[in-house]
Amino acid sequence: MSETKKTVPYLTKAADLEYLNLPLLEDEERKAAAARLFRQKLQERRSFALYMDICAHCGACIDHCHSYLGTGDMKNSPVGRADLARHFYKRLTRRRGRGLSSPAGVEQEEVDNWYTYYYQCNECRRCAEVCPLGIDTAEITMVMREILAELGMVPRFISGIARNMYQTGNNMGIRPLALQDMAEFLEQELLEETGLPIRIPVNQEGAEILYNPSSSDFFTNTDSIMGVAKVFHAAGISWTLSEEIIETANFGLFFHDPTLRHHSLRLAEAARRLKVKRLVAGECGHGWRTWRMFQDAIQGQTRLPLTHIIEETLFLLDKGLIEVDASVNQQPVTYHDPCNLGRGGGLIDEPRTVLKAVVQDFREMYPNREMSYCCGGGSGLLMDEYHEVRMQLGKKKADSVRAAQAAILCAPCAICKAQLPAVMKHHQVEVEVKGLTDLVGYAVKV
Amino acid sequence: MKYVLLISACVALAGLIWRWACLMKCGVAPTLSRPRGSARQGIIYAFSAGLMPGSKESTRRHTGAYFRGILFHLAIAVAFIILALLLLNLDQSLPFALRVVFSATALLGAVCGARALAARIMDANLRYLSTGDDFVSVFLVTGFTLLAGLVLLSPPVSAVFYLWTGILLVYLPVSKISHFMYWFFTRFFFGAKYGHRGIIPSSARRYGHEC
Numbered sequence: 001m002s003e004t005k006k007t008v009p010y011l012t013k014a015a016d017l018e019y020l021n022l023p024l025l026e027d028e029e030r031k032a033a034a035a036r037l038f039r040q041k042l043q044e045r046r047s048f049a050l051y052m053d054i055c056a057h058c059g060a061c062i063d064h065c066h067s068y069l070g071t072g073d074m075k076n077s078p079v080g081r082a083d084l085a086r087h088f089y090k091r092l093t094r095r096r097g098r099g100l101s102s103p104a105g106v107e108q109e110e111v112d113n114w115y116t117y118y119y120q121c122n123e124c125r126r127c128a129e130v131c132p133l134g135i136d137t138a139e140i141t142m143v144m145r146e147i148l149a150e151l152g153m154v155p156r157f158i159s160g161i162a163r164n165m166y167q168t169g170n171n172m173g174i175r176p177l178a179l180q181d182m183a184e185f186l187e188q189e190l191l192e193e194t195g196l197p198i199r200i201p202v203n204q205e206g207a208e209i210l211y212n213p214s215s216s217d218f219f220t221n222t223d224s225i226m227g228v229a230k231v232f233h234a235a236g237i238s239w240t241l242s243e244e245i246i247e248t249a250n251f252g253l254f255f256h257d258p259t260l261r262h263h264s265l266r267l268a269e270a271a272r273r274l275k276v277k278r279l280v281a282g283e284c285g286h287g288w289r290t291w292r293m294f295q296d297a298i299q300g301q302t303r304l305p306l307t308h309i310i311e312e313t314l315f316l317l318d319k320g321l322i323e324v325d326a327s328v329n330q331q332p333v334t335y336h337d338p339c340n341l342g343r344g345g346g347l348i349d350e351p352r353t354v355l356k357a358v359v360q361d362f363r364e365m366y367p368n369r370e371m372s373y374c375c376g377g378g379s380g381l382l383m384d385e386y387h388e389v390r391m392q393l394g395k396k397k398a399d400s401v402r403a404a405q406a407a408i409l410c411a412p413c414a415i416c417k418a419q420l421p422a423v424m425k426h427h428q429v430e431v432e433v434k435g436l437t438d439l440v441g442y443a444v445k446v
Numbered sequence: 447m448k449y450v451l452l453i454s455a456c457v458a459l460a461g462l463i464w465r466w467a468c469l470m471k472c473g474v475a476p477t478l479s480r481p482r483g484s485a486r487q488g489i490i491y492a493f494s495a496g497l498m499p500g501s502k503e504s505t506r507r508h509t510g511a512y513f514r515g516i517l518f519h520l521a522i523a524v525a526f527i528i529l530a531l532l533l534l535n536l537d538q539s540l541p542f543a544l545r546v547v548f549s550a551t552a553l554l555g556a557v558c559g560a561r562a563l564a565a566r567i568m569d570a571n572l573r574y575l576s577t578g579d580d581f582v583s584v585f586l587v588t589g590f591t592l593l594a595g596l597v598l599l600s601p602p603v604s605a606v607f608y609l610w611t612g613i614l615l616v617y618l619p620v621s622k623i624s625h626f627m628y629w630f631f632t633r634f635f636f637g638a639k640y641g642h643r644g645i646i647p648s649s650a651r652r653y654g655h656e657c
Contacts, residue, residue, distance in 0.1 A: 046472035047635055054628035057575045058515070060504040074574050083575065130504035132515070133629055134492065134636030292643070297478035303484075306480075346482035346644035370645050371503055 227441020247286030377419025394423030461619025488641010520556015560586030
């Protein structure tokens with residue numbers, strides 16, 4: 001049975017662990033803590049306990065997982081990966097009956113395997129769609145990553161981004177003055193392109209919308225934020241960015257509840273301070289899932305309406321508040337359903353409706369919608385040391401895109417937009433990757 | 447022999463209740479997010495259309511395995527009916543046609559079980575995954591359906607059938623066979639979660655889903 005070349009994410013630095021209030025453990029301490037944390041998670045989450053028990057090892061999930069199909073490693077199949085936890089669970093519960101109270105050791109090699117393979121899962125949840133029993137293997141990955149974090153095992157890439165989030169409110173570590181500079185630069189670009197004073201406002205109190213983009217929109221995906229600025233300008237909607245938080249992404253979802261909570265509260269606080277009426281999420285898949293699943297609970301009584309920029313655009317198109325000219329997007333376009341936007345966040349029909357309005361030649365790729373393959377970069381796997389693994393994980397998506405024979409691959413998610421160009425190049429698929437707001441921005445009449 | 451069977455059934459029941467109680471002691475995180483679809487519709491789907499062969503990529507791609515699985519589980523249900531008939535001394539009053547149907551179903555199920563065992567040995571991926579419990583469980587259940595099919599044709603087999611069933615029942619609570627109980631929970635969670643998010647019931651076929 002083949003195994004992926006042992007590429008292990010670089011472990012986080014002690015300083016970052018301390019910053020995130022996570023422990024730095026010696027090997028022996030780690031073994032004892034693993035059993036304690038495992039028991040704790042079992043007692044907290046019925047679904048986790050259930051998924052440990054129910055699998056019948058039928059193997060129905062194996063050849064539907066892009067991770068297994070790309071790497072050929074059984075430990076990268078949904079059931080194989082979940083079994084890394086299940087084997088420990090069986091030992092834990094059989095020592096002294098099933099009361100979950102007995103001590104059970106864990107081997108260092110076992111923990112190393114958890115770290116390697118639970119950080120090769122994109123948490124895309126495709127396997128949950130095909131399991132005859134309905135096991136959500138991504139949930140097992142999430143729990144195991146939480147345990148690993150409490151054992152002081154977090155990839156350096158993820159902890160670094162989490163630290164940026166705490167310090168600056170965005171993944172890139174953009175400071176307020178730099179944000180102002182970039183917004184002004186992009187306004188200048190818009191002026192040159194359209195001849196109109198289209199604003200990208202920052203900290204505008206009383207605006208109707210607090211728009212929360214991906215911070216990569218200010219570096220690599222500038223057409224995305226400029227497209228959004230054009231749409232709001234055309235519709236006459238007042239909007240603003242907040243220098244406190246310009247990041248829909250929330251890496252806390254990938255490993256650490258307190259980080260998730262902190263970033264979500266920061267968003268709620270920024271909205272309260274700017275007295276906006278609603279929150280609009282930018283193109284970030286897992287960020288949208290975090291909003292959809294957790295923002296309400298975290299905001300509590302003060303919860304504001306939450307929408308996605310795709311929903312906003314669809315509403316404006318439906319009501320005739322913006323006009324578009326699809327003839328500017330003449331090349332064939334195919335649509336990639338980001339896992340967290342579609343399967344995880346329920347946005348499946350809406351992006352297609354918008355896309356069909358703004359491009360002339362839309363082509364579905366297959367499989368699509370809730371069965372779409374992951375790009376291979378999701379759930380914090382965009383780390384440099386994982387380049388080779390990520391290219392393997394993206395193989396099935398590359399096959400889908402190749403078969404669609406499109407010139408443009410529309411992917412409304414910052415992680416997908418970072419991962420897919422490299423995957424397409426690696427697998428020799430000639431296609432240009434764009435966000436949906438990019439294409440809307442080209443087509444909207446301002 | 448029937449008393450042995452009764453004791454085994456009590457052991458199985460007690461074991462399953464204990465496991466159910468352990469599960470119920472675990473906490474459940476409340477869903478506080480605004481619904482995009484309907485959890486109720488999702489649950490209905492998970493227990494109805496979501497079980498059909500065309501509803502999942504896995505069953506569309508492996509239709510043969512799907513129907514073998516259905517037949518195997520149907521045979522288990524029939525085997526329990528046969529067991530009940532024997533225990534109530536109603537087996538002799540069973541119409542001949544029904545006797546043939548029950549027997550054939552149970553025996554076909556046994557063939558499917560044997561096929562599943564062979565796959566665990568022959569298929570490299572399944573062999574990698576399989577634990578001792580996987581083999582023992584499928585072996586015991588396959589034997590159960592085989593003996594149920596035979597007992598209607600040859601009544602002297604009943605003693606072996608009772609003994610085999612007794613072993614199966616005692617093993618049941620500590621084995622993967624207990625997935626019959628957990629299945630209702632996981633399908634419920636799946637339906638509730640994905641229904642709440644508006645992912646199921648699926649609208650894929652409207653767009654000509656191909657795979």
